[in-house]
Amino acid sequence: MLVVLNDGIGQMCNKILFQINILASAYVRDYQVTYYNMQKFPGFRMYQADLEKHLTRKKNVPKIRYFFIRGMHKGLAKIGKSHKRYVMVGAKNQKESEVLITSNYLQLHTSYLYGWPFYDLTALRKAGRQIREFMSPDKEVQEYVESVLSELRNTAKLVIGVHLRRGDYLNWRNGAYYYCNEQYKKCMDMFYENVSKGHKCTFVLFSNEKIDEKEFNDDRYKVVIISGSAAQDFHTMSKCDYLIGPPSSFSGLASFMGQVPRYMIENPNRPYEEKDMLVWLEETGSWGLPIQEEEHDD
Secondary structure, X not given: OEEEOOOOOOOHHHHHHHHHHHHHHHHHHOOOEEEEOOOOOOOEOOOOHHHHOOEEEEOOOOHHHHHHHHHHHHHHHHXXXXXXXXXXXXXXXXXXXXHHHOOOHHHHOOEEEEEOOOOOHHHHHHOHHHHHHHHOEOHHHHHHXXXXXXXXXXXXXXXXXXXXXXXXXXXXXXXXOXXXXXXXXXXXXXXXXXXXXXXXXXXXXXXXXXXXHHHOOEOOEEEEEEOOOHHHHHHHHOOOOEEEEOOOHHHHHHHHHHOOOEEEOOOOOOOOOHHXXXXXXXXXXXXXXXXXXXXXXX
């Protein structure tokens, strides 16, 4: 059994990313999960019968247990040791969880896990159908998305979602992926020139900030701004034909959910290459690079 004590402090899609990797891992590798304080988000179904068989949801973990487990892990780490019973995951600390899930330990023993992120991409790909059902929209959001997409597809052969991810990106990684409108527009133009092939296309802009539409207007294509709830934007993104955006779990999970190729903008000045259009987590590693490339990326 795996007991999840804490799944980090990230926003909605970071939490969902953690949850679906845990659930897929338990389902594919056939072990049980007790998950403390597993959040549910408005607009998402967040239920799937096959996955629920492996899951027990509990409210807030007792503080004494949480601090005891953390103390045991830190104490072992100080003397250069680890134990499968106490696991902390982190961006640069995935080896402990990899050792854990690739053994039969969880079928026979209990392990306690905290931190973020947790990945089991092998299991996630195998359980794709179940995970997508878990992440599917509720009835109200589904009706909203169908209405929006129906209107968009009346006038366009291609619907391309553009995720203008800013906000805390101003400081994250020293602003490396905080792009201005001009840089996003440059990527849209590049995408239009290489992908549209003469078809009428609409670029749908998603952002949690106010957008000046005038800075994106272009006679060659239509630009539409969508400003729904987080769930509405996410599920609308997942129904686009293509997605464009910086490294982000929001547009990344929308790509995974709808199996929509995403052009991840790591460098807005880089020339377009078709090989960069990838479905996140299905065709990439955890960051967003092609699987083979990410495996060798230090």
